[in-house]
Amino acid sequence: xxxxxxxAIYLGLAAPAGALVFALLVCALILSVTGHPPLxxxxxxxxxLERPRTAANSLNSATTYYLSAVAVxxxxxxxxxxxxxxxxxxxxAMLAAALAGTSFMDALPSFLRIAMTIAAAMLVGAVxxxxxxxxxxxxxxxxxxxxxxxxxxxxxxxxxxxxxDRLAVTVAGSNNIGTPTISEGGRVPGFxxxxxxxxxxxxxxxxxxxxxxxxxxxxxTRFGFDLKATGQSESAAVASGVNVKKMVLASMxxxxxxxxxxxxxxLLGASYxxxxxxxxxxxxxxxxxxxxxxxxxxxxxxxxxxxxTLDQTSNVLDLSGVPKEIVIIxxxxxxxxxxxxxxxxxxxxxxxxxxxxxxALGTAREEVHQ
Amino acid sequence: xxxxxxxxxxxxxxxxxAVELRGITKRFPGVxxxxxxxxxxxxxxxxxxxxxxxxxxxxxxxxxxGMQRPDEGTILINxxxxxxxxxxxxxxxxxxxxxxxFMLADNLTVLENVVLGNEPRAxxxxxxxxxxxxIRDISARxxxxxxxxxxxxxxxxxxxxxxxxxxxxxxxxxxxxxxEPTAVLVPQEVDELFxxxxxxxxxxxxxxxxxxxxxxxLSVADDITVMRRGTTVRSVAPGEVTARQLAELMVGSALPVxxxxxSTVTDTPVLEVAGLxxxxxxxxxxxxxxxxxxxxxxxxxxxxxEGNGQAELVEALxxxxxxxxxRISLLGKDITKLSTRRRxxxxxxxxxxxRHRQGVLLESTLWENRILGHQTSRPSVRGPLLDRAGxxxxxxxxxxxxxxxxxxxxxxxxxLSGGNQQKLIVGREMSxxxxxxIASHPTRGVDVGAQAAIWExxxxxxxxxxxxxxxxxxxxxxxxxxxxxxVILRGRLVAEYDPGAVTPEQLxxxxxxxxGEVS
Numbered sequence: 024x025x026x027x028x029x030x031a032i033y034l035g036l037a038a039p040a041g042a043l044v045f046a047l048l049v050c051a052l053i054l055s056v057t058g059h060p061p062l063x064x065x066x067x068x069x070x071x072l073e074r075p076r077t078a079a080n081s082l083n084s085a086t087t088y089y090l091s092a093v094a095v096x097x098x099x100x101x102x103x104x105x106x107x108x109x110x111x112x113x114x115x116a117m118l119a120a121a122l123a124g125t126s127f128m129d130a131l132p133s134f135l136r137i138a139m140t141i142a143a144a145m146l147v148g149a150v151x152x153x154x155x156x157x158x159x160x161x162x163x164x165x166x167x168x169x170x171x172x173x174x175x176x177x178x179x180x181x182x183x184x185x186x187x188d189r190l191a192v193t194v195a196g197s198n199n200i201g202t203p204t205i206s207e208g209g210r211v212p213g214f215x216x217x218x219x220x221x222x223x224x225x226x227x228x229x230x231x232x233x234x235x236x237x238x239x240x241x242x243x244t245r246f247g248f249d250l251k252a253t254g255q256s257e258s259a260a261v262a263s264g265v266n267v268k269k270m271v272l273a274s275m276x277x278x279x280x281x282x283x284x285x286x287x288x289x290l291l292g293a294s295y296x297x298x299x300x301x302x303x304x305x306x307x308x309x310x311x312x313x314x315x316x317x318x319x320x321x322x323x324x325x326x327x328x329x330x331x332t333l334d335q336t337s338n339v340l341d342l343s344g345v346p347k348e349i350v351i352i353x354x355x356x357x358x359x360x361x362x363x364x365x366x367x368x369x370x371x372x373x374x375x376x377x378x379x380x381x382x383a384l385g386t387a388r389e390e391v392h393q
Numbered sequence: 394x395x396x397x398x399x400x401x402x403x404x405x406x407x408x409x410x411a412v413e414l415r416g417i418t419k420r421f422p423g424v425x426x427x428x429x430x431x432x433x434x435x436x437x438x439x440x441x442x443x444x445x446x447x448x449x450x451x452x453x454x455x456x457x458x459g460m461q462r463p464d465e466g467t468i469l470i471n472x473x474x475x476x477x478x479x480x481x482x483x484x485x486x487x488x489x490x491x492x493x494x495f496m497l498a499d500n501l502t503v504l505e506n507v508v509l510g511n512e513p514r515a516x517x518x519x520x521x522x523x524x525x526x527x528i529r530d531i532s533a534r535x536x537x538x539x540x541x542x543x544x545x546x547x548x549x550x551x552x553x554x555x556x557x558x559x560x561x562x563x564x565x566x567x568x569x570x571x572x573e574p575t576a577v578l579v580p581q582e583v584d585e586l587f588x589x590x591x592x593x594x595x596x597x598x599x600x601x602x603x604x605x606x607x608x609x610x611l612s613v614a615d616d617i618t619v620m621r622r623g624t625t626v627r628s629v630a631p632g633e634v635t636a637r638q639l640a641e642l643m644v645g646s647a648l649p650v651x652x653x654x655x656s657t658v659t660d661t662p663v664l665e666v667a668g669l670x671x672x673x674x675x676x677x678x679x680x681x682x683x684x685x686x687x688x689x690x691x692x693x694x695x696x697x698x699e700g701n702g703q704a705e706l707v708e709a710l711x712x713x714x715x716x717x718x719x720r721i722s723l724l725g726k727d728i729t730k731l732s733t734r735r736r737x738x739x740x741x742x743x744x745x746x747x748r749h750r751q752g753v754l755l756e757s758t759l760w761e762n763r764i765l766g767h768q769t770s771r772p773s774v775r776g777p778l779l780d781r782a783g784x785x786x787x788x789x790x791x792x793x794x795x796x797x798x799x800x801x802x803x804x805x806x807x808x809l810s811g812g813n814q815q816k817l818i819v820g821r822e823m824s825x826x827x828x829x830x831i832a833s834h835p836t837r838g839v840d841v842g843a844q845a846a847i848w849e850x851x852x853x854x855x856x857x858x859x860x861x862x863x864x865x866x867x868x869x870x871x872x873x874x875x876x877x878x879x880v881i882l883r884g885r886l887v888a889e890y891d892p893g894a895v896t897p898e899q900l901x902x903x904x905x906x907x908x909g910e911v912s
Contacts, residue, residue, distance in 0.1 A: 262751035264734030
């Protein structure tokens with residue numbers, strides 16, 4: 024990353040902004056075709072955001088989405104497609120919840136309990152992703168295939184373990200089952216949001232920290248340099264002395280560890296147990312957000328916020344008789360148009376730079392020439 | 394500059410230009426393309442277009458072959474203005490292109506290759522017999538000696554080139570563009586090619602010959618047009634100029650010569666290779682029992698036709714490819730088992746043959762590219778952290794010392810021309826004082842000024858006891874820059890020569906296996 028010139032910033036923002044406008048237009052078109060006035064729908068959604076509860080929930084959704092996006096982005100930077108974040112975080116959350124809910128944990132100080140829970144989740148996520156990494160470096164199995172299959176295995180494994188005979192208990196007053204409830208000392212208190220009944224996840228701090236670590240690793244460390252180099256050109260990385268197999272394994276482990284964190288804000292800040300109704304599918308949302316945020320730590324934060332807000336404000340639509348699915352359509356269109364816009368922008372930017380070089384040489388030529 | 398009478402459409406006289414390019418201008422972002430190019434090619438002659446790499450020859454030929462549209466200017470064929478939108482238009486206008494890189498399918502016969510895309514149909518089937526006799530006919534008329542029923546796979550480089558020429562003639566071309574046809578040939582094959590070209594000329598064909606090898610141009614061309622920095626600077630007749638004058642026209646200034654001054658060879662072995670054998674994934678032996686030693690202050694040149702094991706040798710030495718057997722030592726220490734990174738840390742610099750594949754990250758900035766390959770050493774890295782300030786400062790130094798033409802070090806490497814990328818790579822690999830430099834085609838694709846600078850840097854480092862393995866296709870560079878010279882053929886070092894006494898012809902013979910004995 025070079026120094027930021029005004030042009031670089033402008034070009035960086037033009038693509039997502041353009042894609043967003045385009046997606047809005049598409050949605051407006053769909054709404055009007057289906058007989059819903061687009062402006063009223065937009066007004067309803069924006070209006071609902073003024074309710075503190077919706078705003079707080081948007082931040083909470085964004086927190087988990089962001090963690091998921093970072094997990095995906097670590098792989099993306101190496102051109103590795105970790106489609107398995109979903110399975111990794113669910114398995115990690117379930118096992119970490121089971122650990123945090125055991126009674127012997129009650130005796131430990133709160134900080135240690137939380138740290139152990141989070142560490143366990145990272146470990147489980149890393150191991151689960153590591154299987155795919157191991158298969159890739161030893162047997163050449165495509166990580167796309169293996170992580171997708173590991174998602175299915177994780178689903179089955181969670182279903183198997185989440186059984187009253189094994190790790191689960193029935194939740195009082197319902198026929199839901201889940202891991203034992205984590206007692207007070209193992210929870211992470213939230214931040215109150217004025218006027219809202221739900222708190223903002225305390226672990227939003229963790230998400231921010233993960234973002235900083237991710238940025239630091241990519242831009243300031245040798246490891247991050249090797250990672251990016253491998254992603255850009257494997258052959259050049261090999262010639263420069265990068266051990267690609269090691270890098271594949273390391274980045275899968277890191278990606279999995281980050282994936283393990285995805286379920287933590289929800290588990291330690293709201294659910295306090297892993298039950299059948301624990302949110303699923305966040306791993307796939309993370310792919311969309313990583314794409315939208317271009318694997319950039321700040322870009323992904325904005326993308327996660329946008330996504331979370333769209334999700335939460337869509338709840339109001341059912342009340343006004345508009346199908347909520349319009350938001351899913353919008354999210355889909357955003358991702359598609361953003362991917363296209365980035366590619367166009369990448370080419371345009373390269374052309375601009377070549378022109379700059381050409382211009383600089385055109386003027387420099389006279390001086391250089393003896 | 395040129396005769397204006399060519400506009401008269403009705404004349405078909407010899408004096409009219411077969412091809413005339415007037416005021417051709419083509420703009421590309423960032424690249425010196427063509428500006429106001431004027432060339433007149435007389436019918437029935439060999440017209441050479443000379444210029445350095447990047448002077449705009451290839452762009453001009455792509456315009457003439459319909460692969461690119463000019464922004465300004467007109468093309469006249471036999472006096473008639475034409476619009477060429479695609480190579481198909483060019484072929485219709487009687488223009489054919491013999492590409493530098495052959496476009497032949499190895500597993501098809503000559504006949505099949507020639508008719509490919511232009512198959513003679515007979516009802517539902519193909520009429521090969523008519524095509525076969527037409528090929529025999531053309532081959533005999535122009536003395537090409539091509540057998541239509543041989544498999545292309547079995548043919549040598551020179552024969553393949555004649556197949557390319559035949560392919561173009563078969564499609565009815567009367568004007569042939571030959572894009573650096575001698576680049577892939579050894580000296581003997583070049584002579585044969587020139588014989589063929591003279592035959593073609595005698596039959597009234599017009600040949601446009603692109604080259605930067607001036608001796609060849611002077612021996613074969615009737616007219617010469619010199620290009621420099623995207624425009625035509627002079628048209629000369631071969632009798633009026635010497636090779637040196639021509640070169641100075643091309644460059645616009647005096648020329649560098651590859652030569653070493655006094656010997657700096659010491660008796661300290663730096664690289665010792667013993668019995669190195671490398672096998673391809675399919676089990677074929679691509680490098681067989683190779684042994685050699687390079688001493689401090691010595692440049693070992695390796696000559697050979699591409700694909701005879703040079704790439705495998707380099708990759709085995711760099712630790713990118715694992716040898717089947719053999720031993721590699723650096724300064725007496727066995728490095729056979731070391732990783733690429735450890736070898737680089739031990740002081741091995743590497744200028745790869747294919748810079749886009751192994752040398753640069755095209756999407757990264759110049760200063761990030763300075764770090765590449767030197768991730769363990771100062772000034773770009775300190776421990777596990779990058780030293781951005783250090784890397785940036787050292788990149789500025791390289792840009793300055795190696796005359797990398799760039800507006801700054803924050804542009805991505807992909808925005809630079811190939812020659813400037815190469816200068817950056819050479820500068821990077823020479824920094825950090827390597828003990829051994831493995832250089833594959835270090836001056837390929839760079840302009841004369843940069844070539845001189847790169848040679849000078851290698852000479853300087855050699856005087857300070859750098860050992861160099863130099864692999865090149867440029868025989869003058871090899872002869873001029875090497876302290877000792879070996880020839881690689883089918884994975885073996887087959888001959889050793891004294892660079893002070895050997896001629897390019899002798900090297901050429903050894904490279905093709907025509908002369909096996911050691912001199």
